Amino acid sequence: MAPNGFSRRAALTLGGGVAAGLAAPPFRRVRAAEVLHVNTWGGIWERAAIKNLFEPFTRDTGVEIRPVSPVSFAKLAQQVRSGAYEFDVTTLGAGEIIRANQANLLEKLDNTDLVKNPPFLGAAFQNGASSHAFATVIAYQKAKYPNGGPQNWADFWNLQKFPGSRCMQRYAARILPIALVADGVPMDKLYPLDINRAFASLDKIKPAVRTWWTQGQQSQQLLRDGEIDCIALWHARTLELIDQNQPVEIVWNQAEIERAYWVVARGTPNRDNALRYLEASVKPERVAGFCRDSANGPLNPAAFNFLSEAEAARMPTAPAYRGKVFEQDILNFGGDVNAATQRFERWIGT
Amino acid sequence: MSASLAPARSSLRSWLLVAPLIVFLIAFFLVPLAQVAIMSVSDPEWGLGHYVEIATDGFHLRVLADTFLTALIVSLCCLLLGFPLAYAMAAAPPALAAAMMVVVTMSFWTSFLVRTYAWMVLLGSRGPVAHLFSWFGLTAPELLFTRFSSTVAMTHILLPYMVLSLYGVLKRIEPSLPRSAASLGAPPSSVIRHVVLPLAAPGIVNGLTLVFVLCLGFYVTPILLGSPREQMVAGVIGQQVEEFLAFGEASAMAVVLLASTLVVLGLYHRRFGLDRLWG
Amino acid sequence: MHLALILLGAVVLAFVAMPLLIVVPMSFSTAVSLEFPPPGWWTGYYAAYFSDARWTTPTLNSLGIAAAVSVLTVLLVTPATFAVVRHRFVGKGLVNLALMLPLAVPHIVMAIGYYAFLADIRLLQTFPGIVLAHTALSVPLAFLVLSANLKGFDRGLERAALSLGATPARTFLHVTMPVLWPGFAAAALFAFVQSFDETVVALFISGRDTETLPRKMFDSIRTTADPVIAVVSTLLFAAVAVLVIAPVLWRAVSRRRSEARP
Numbered sequence: 078m079a080p081n082g083f084s085r086r087a088a089l090t091l092g093g094g095v096a097a098g099l100a101a102p103p104f105r106r107v108r109a110a111e112v113l114h115v116n117t118w119g120g121i122w123e124r125a126a127i128k129n130l131f132e133p134f135t136r137d138t139g140v141e142i143r144p145v146s147p148v149s150f151a152k153l154a155q156q157v158r159s160g161a162y163e164f165d166v167t168t169l170g171a172g173e174i175i176r177a178n179q180a181n182l183l184e185k186l187d188n189t190d191l192v193k194n195p196p197f198l199g200a201a202f203q204n205g206a207s208s209h210a211f212a213t214v215i216a217y218q219k220a221k222y223p224n225g226g227p228q229n230w231a232d233f234w235n236l237q238k239f240p241g242s243r244c245m246q247r248y249a250a251r252i253l254p255i256a257l258v259a260d261g262v263p264m265d266k267l268y269p270l271d272i273n274r275a276f277a278s279l280d281k282i283k284p285a286v287r288t289w290w291t292q293g294q295q296s297q298q299l300l301r302d303g304e305i306d307c308i309a310l311w312h313a314r315t316l317e318l319i320d321q322n323q324p325v326e327i328v329w330n331q332a333e334i335e336r337a338y339w340v341v342a343r344g345t346p347n348r349d350n351a352l353r354y355l356e357a358s359v360k361p362e363r364v365a366g367f368c369r370d371s372a373n374g375p376l377n378p379a380a381f382n383f384l385s386e387a388e389a390a391r392m393p394t395a396p397a398y399r400g401k402v403f404e405q406d407i408l409n410f411g412g413d414v415n416a417a418t419q420r421f422e423r424w425i426g427t
Numbered sequence: 428m429s430a431s432l433a434p435a436r437s438s439l440r441s442w443l444l445v446a447p448l449i450v451f452l453i454a455f456f457l458v459p460l461a462q463v464a465i466m467s468v469s470d471p472e473w474g475l476g477h478y479v480e481i482a483t484d485g486f487h488l489r490v491l492a493d494t495f496l497t498a499l500i501v502s503l504c505c506l507l508l509g510f511p512l513a514y515a516m517a518a519a520p521p522a523l524a525a526a527m528m529v530v531v532t533m534s535f536w537t538s539f540l541v542r543t544y545a546w547m548v549l550l551g552s553r554g555p556v557a558h559l560f561s562w563f564g565l566t567a568p569e570l571l572f573t574r575f576s577s578t579v580a581m582t583h584i585l586l587p588y589m590v591l592s593l594y595g596v597l598k599r600i601e602p603s604l605p606r607s608a609a610s611l612g613a614p615p616s617s618v619i620r621h622v623v624l625p626l627a628a629p630g631i632v633n634g635l636t637l638v639f640v641l642c643l644g645f646y647v648t649p650i651l652l653g654s655p656r657e658q659m660v661a662g663v664i665g666q667q668v669e670e671f672l673a674f675g676e677a678s679a680m681a682v683v684l685l686a687s688t689l690v691v692l693g694l695y696h697r698r699f700g701l702d703r704l705w706g
Numbered sequence: 707m708h709l710a711l712i713l714l715g716a717v718v719l720a721f722v723a724m725p726l727l728i729v730v731p732m733s734f735s736t737a738v739s740l741e742f743p744p745p746g747w748w749t750g751y752y753a754a755y756f757s758d759a760r761w762t763t764p765t766l767n768s769l770g771i772a773a774a775v776s777v778l779t780v781l782l783v784t785p786a787t788f789a790v791v792r793h794r795f796v797g798k799g800l801v802n803l804a805l806m807l808p809l810a811v812p813h814i815v816m817a818i819g820y821y822a823f824l825a826d827i828r829l830l831q832t833f834p835g836i837v838l839a840h841t842a843l844s845v846p847l848a849f850l851v852l853s854a855n856l857k858g859f860d861r862g863l864e865r866a867a868l869s870l871g872a873t874p875a876r877t878f879l880h881v882t883m884p885v886l887w888p889g890f891a892a893a894a895l896f897a898f899v900q901s902f903d904e905t906v907v908a909l910f911i912s913g914r915d916t917e918t919l920p921r922k923m924f925d926s927i928r929t930t931a932d933p934v935i936a937v938v939s940t941l942l943f944a945a946v947a948v949l950v951i952a953p954v955l956w957r958a959v960s961r962r963r964s965e966a967r968p
Contacts, residue, residue, distance in 0.1 A: 114914060119929060145914055147925055151669040158672060159825035161832075163914045242569060288572040289655055294929040298739045302931075303552045304571060419671065423486050426658045441795035444785040448845065449804060451782055456808055456842040459819035466822060508718045515715025518708075527719055529950055534722050536946045538903045540923045541939040545725035547931065548732055551740040555728070558743070583725060586718075616707035644812025646906045651927055661814035661906075668818050668910070681815040692810050701806060705850055 113350050116152075116167035117144040118293045121317045122371050129366030134357050140350050147292045150176070157182045157343050165351040168337045171407035172250020174203045175414045177340065184341035189352050196359060197377050205338025206355040208364065209373035212312040212332040212393035212402065213251055217241075219324045221306045229331045230259035233307060234282050241306030243282060244299055247289035249421035250414055252279070254405065255309065255333055264331065264403035269411025276424060289425060300325060312393055313372040332402040334393050336376060368392060463678045463685075470675030477679035487663075487680065494660045495687075497578065497649075498642035504582040505638045506631065509589035513630075514623075516590075517597035528594075535587035543648045546580040547571065550652070577653030584648065585641055589634035596630030597623070633704060636695045640688050660684045729943060732936035739931040755937045761922065765938075767912075768919040771833060772901040775840045779897035780890060782841070783848045790849075791856045809846040813906040816843065821910045831913025839907055844897035851896050855889025895949070 115131065117123040123144050131142040145164045150173050156162045157180075169177060177183050183204040186192050191201040200207055215233055217226035221241055227233040233243070245252055253275040254267050260278035262271070287305065290296040296310040301323055315327040339358050341351040357363065361375075365383035368375045374394030375381065381389060389395055393402065407414070467477055481487040516527045534542070548554055550570035560567035570576050600623060613621070624631075646661035653659070658666075660680060667677035695704060728742065733751060735744030755761050789795070790802060808816075820839045821830065829835030863885065867877040883890075905920040912918050919938070926935050 147929055149669070151672075154672050155669070159821075159830045160828065161825065161830040161913055163831070283656075286655075287569060292929040295931075298929070298931050301738060302740050422666065422670065425655050426663065427486055427489060427656065437793055438795040441789040441793040441798075444789035445801050448782045448786040449801065452804060452808075452842060452845065455838045456816075456845075459816065459823035459839075460811065462822050463815055463819040466818075508721065511711045511714035512718040512722070513715075515712040515719070518712060525954060529954065530719060530723050532950045533943075533946050534726055536899065536950060537726055538905075538920065538923075538939075538942055540905060540920055540927065541729060541942055542725055544923075544927055544931075544935050544939060545728050547927070548728055548740050548742050548936075549725060551742070553741040555742050583721065586722060590722075619707050619711070640810075644814055646814045646817075647924065651924075661812065664814050664818065665906075665910075668821065674818065674822060677818055681812075681818055684812055685815050688810060688812055702802065705806075705809060705846070 111140045113140050113142045113347055114145050114164040115142050116148050116164040117146050118148050119146045120294045125367050125370035129363055130358050134354055153182055162345050165345040165347040166341055169340050170335050171405050172414050174205050174338055175407055178203050182343055184343050190356050205340045206359050207376040208337050208339050209368055209375055210334050210336050210394050211373050212334050213309055214312045214332045215328040216315040216325055217307040219326050230255055234259040236285050242287045243285040244305040244308040247291050249418040268406040268409040272412050316372050329398055330401050334402050334404040463681050466674045467678035467682045477676050490658055490660055490663050493657050498639050501581045501642045502635050502639045505586050505589040509586055509593055513590050513593035513597050516594050531587050531590050539584055539647055542584050543580055543651050547652055550576050571652055573654050574657050577649045580648050585638045588637045592634035593630045596627045600626045640691055643688055729936045729939040732933055733940040735933050751933045751937045755934050764917045764919045764922040768902050771836050772898045774837045775844055775901035776894040776898040778841045779844045779848045780894050787849055787852045791853050805849045806846050808843050817907045817910040824911055831916055833916055836912055840901040844900045847896040848893040852889050852893040
């Protein structure tokens with residue numbers, strides 16, 4: 078019994094001929110000895126990362142990068158425990174990076190240039206390399222609300238004024254602050270969070286939430302198929318749908334800005350290359366290219382030297398949105414993020 | 428392979444034939460299974476804490492109750508739909524019955540995922556069912572991500588088990604028996620009620636047991652198209668492992684699920700003998 | 707009531723068939739995700755499936771795993787089935803029950819069991835790990851199929867061969883096998899399909915380099931829900947159609963042939 082051997086041989090003959098030759102993007106043909114597996118969010122995000130981050134890294138180092146999806150915080154935890162690695166590098170949001178450090182899931186960055194010789198202020202945060210800012214915004218079906226849909230989170234919560242189905246991300250640290258804003262807490266007085274009040278606020282919208290999305294492409298599919306009237310999702314996913322002429326409106330008001338960080342899974346055999354990738358991924362010209370194509374906001378200020386004003390205007394960090402948006406303050410969360418996540422999961426299920 | 432050997436030697440030889448499989452099953456089935464039981468009382472620390480929690484915290488009991496209720500509803504739906512189909516197959520001329528059998532068998536063999544996906548297409552808000560509503564000038568209700576959608580899909584997926592169980596017994600009922608009852612003056616409905624149904628009872632019990640047990644452990648379909656508020660046990664178990672690596676809690680739930688399954692199967696076994704169930 | 711039942715049966719048959727049939731037109735659709743009826747027709751998603759290593763690799767993985775599972779299952783189950791069907795021995799009832807047990811345990815229970823177990827022996831996310839797990843889960847069906855065939859086997863043939871001086875091994879090879887091969891084939895097929903379709907355990911124990919087709923389909927349904935899934939579904943459905951219809955036709959043809967003979 079050698080399934081390993083024969084299927085690889087089969088993959089070489091069949092897959093090699095049919096698949097690799099025809100449509101595989103060029104980076105796949107680089108038969109580098111070393112391979113790094115990077116967890117991506119698929120869709121527009123992955124295309125931007127391949128072009129601006131992965132391919133340049135392979136050109137510099139000869140290390141091939143293979144995207145792996147879907148993104149799963151759970152997988153990160155599992156692989157450290159089991160020693161079987163799906164990916165070496167992934168991105169985490171602020172809530173997850175706290176949970177990941179609590180559970181000791183991340184490689185330390187202390188010996189990298191991100192810490193020893195930081196390229197910009199805050200380049201490293203909680204063992205993550207600061208990459209980009211993204212926003213959770215309101216989007217709605219234009220056809221459902223011809224006279225304009227919800228303009229803020231209180232509207233989103235208002236089922237009398239804006240009847241229709243709702244959908245949000247299954248991500249406690251991101252949803253709880255939004256629930257407080259909807260309940261009337263001023264955006265600059267959110268933290269530390271009043272977690273009980275947030276759940277009480279969530280109770281009010283729960284009957285309308287048909288499902289909770291976990292993957293970026295899933296949120297787009299739900300909106301595109303008309304399954305959901307009104308959704309809280311990432312700005313870049315919404316912009317992509319609008320660019321594809323989907324009848325969808327985006328609301329920037331009260332957008333929740335959050336930072337994304339590249340991290341290395343603790344114990345991965347590819348640790349050294351993974352850390353090199355992290356250093357390379359925050360280079361200004363690369364992160365600028367990634368953000369241009371994925372409509373995210375670069376956290377490395379030098380990246381703006383490579384971006385036009387028009388390009389910067391699509392990003393949640395653009396000056397035009399200042400004052401209308403709020404940012405996460407995860408270090409001042411107001412409770413144990415992991416416990417809040419457990420409670421959130423149970424709350425969803427009942 | 429003659430039968431004239433002494434019983435003791437024959438026993439030894441039989442065991443030699445059986446041994447590789449038994450060793451394999453112990454190593455790669457019973458050990459992993461036992462690990463679940465052990466984790467339920469040892470992760471993160473030794474004790475019955477997880478079971479106490481399941482029995483007392485409301486959430487788990489609700490999930491369990493939901494799961495049993497769903498399994499019950501799905502089993503009854505399968506019976507209500509499966510009986511007429513099996514009856515029609517038994518009554519149909521052989522060629523037609525064979526064609527119907529092909530349809531049922533193909534459904535049986537088609538992957539759960541394929542059928543789940545098909546229901547997502549059917550019940551989606553841009554799907555044929557929604558179009559049907561709008562032809563009649565009605566707004567389609569929300570179908571996906573509800574108890575309705577997961578119940579329909581699970582019924583559809585498990586229906587072939589019921590039909591195949593029922594068809595077996597209905598086919599065996601002497602075709603002339605209902606007719607002779609009818610010729611004695613019994614109206615057709617009472618023939619079905621008093622002659623066919625009692626004779627089909629073993630098949631009904633069989634089908635109900637199979638569907639109920641399979642439904643208890645359903646994982647994929649409720650996750651993909653069910654309501655997030657009405658989770659089934661399997662989904663919660665998977666989530667505890669995937670999201671929180673809470674192996675202890677997940678294992679305790681798994682043990683409860685396994686025990687429920689075994690109780691149902693045990694009841695069946697005492698009454699009918701397990702080897703008939705999948706026969 | 708007789709007629710009403712039959713009419714209702716016809717409706718239920720449509721209910722059974724409809725979801726199977728919808729995946730076929732869906733696979734030729736130009737829709738981006740779950741839209742039906744299709745806004746337009748093309749074969750682009752077929753090209754997408756066959757040219758994307760992210761689909762073809764899991765397909766080949768699943769085929770390889772299933773092939774290994776069917777071989778291993780038949781090798782393990784065959785001697786045991788002969789013993790259980792033909793011999794009386796101490797502990798036979800227990801063996802019988804043990805062979806059926808994998809059918810009684812919900813897959814999610816085994817999924818977490820295998821997850822912890824295979825991680826401990828460093829076989830998580832490896833081909834051998836998946837093959838071992840799937841083989842254990844395939845045992846009961848293969849055993850049921852094979853024992854049903856074996857019970858119907860006329861042992862007089864074997865006795866005749868043995869009494870004519872053939873060794874047990876030769877008897878098995880030249881008498882038992884030729885008669886029972888459809889049983890072996892069916893057992894192997896059941897094991898193959900069981901492994902090829904198995905989703906829940908594979909979701910937990912397969913990994914990046916050992917991804918199986920059901921796992922890929924599950925992820926894909928959950929993220930993009932694009933018609934590539936319909937393409938895979940149609941291909942699987944076609945394979946099932948061949949498997950189900952071929953024996954029916956074959957039996958019909960061979961019956962006619964044997965009737966034609968004097």
